[in-house]
Amino acid sequence: MELMREHTEIASGAQLRFRAVPVDGVRKGLRLEEAYWDALAELATDLGVKPGQLISRYAAQYGENGNVTAAVRLGVLEGLREREMQRQATMSLQAIIGMVAGCPTAAFALSGGKKVLTYNPPFLSFLQARLSHLSPEALAAGLKLQLDIPFGALMSRLRNEPQTPVSAGYVIATNDRILRGRLNAVLANAVGEGAIIGYLAG
Incomplete structure (x- = not known):
């Protein structure tokens, strides 16, 4: 019964539907599968535009031959791909925040843009113990962190052997103070530029 319902839904989505849609002030008739019409409506809602406006955008981007x-079809597929990538990135960031927060020792996450994505309370305590003259807000705002291994090279090593942490030196600079030490880096996210979690070893 369940298989029959799924087959019916797939068949329904594959049926061609003709609709007249206002595009740049002119009504154009398009024949698309129902699944494409549904996806087009969802993407338009996500972007806060009307389906006709999105069709105009796709026609300008991908309609070189006038088709x-x-x-x-191409624009919808690209839009769905981008939305899925954004969803995965959001889920990945939430997972990274959870992994860092759950670590009992000082830890932080660093993105490919050398941006500190998140850190946990033990990491903040580590900084406060060594930079006691600064408030937590000042520490967070003025924190600069660098590794002695280029981020791209570090990501390459972690991608090749994701089960093996990489030891690296770090430099934490904030205003007039510099802290140096070692950390163990693990792969947190291999999508795009990627991200690492650093567990301070000293």
Whole structure:
């Protein structure tokens, strides 16, 4: 019964539907599969525009040969791909925050843009113990962190052997103070530029 319902839903999504949509002030008739019409409506809602406006955008981006229908199909697929990548990035960041927060020792997450994504209370306590003249707000705002291994090279090593931590030296600078030490880096996210979690070893 469940298999029959899934087959019916797939067949329904594959059916061609003709609709007249206002595009740049002119109503254009397009014949697309129902699944594409549904996805187009969802993407338009996400972007806060009307389906016709999104069709115009896709036609301008992908309709070099004048085939608006093909341009819409390509645009919808690209839009869904981008939305899925954003969803994965959001889920990945939430997971990274959870892993760092759950660590009982000082830890932080660093992105490919050398941005500190998050850190845990033990990491903040580590800094406060050594930079007691600064408030937590000042520490967070003025924190600069560098590794003695280029981030790209570090990510390459971790991607090749994700089960093996990499030991690296770090430099934490804030205003007039510099802290140096060692950490163990592990792969946190291999998507795009990637991200690492650093566990301070000293």
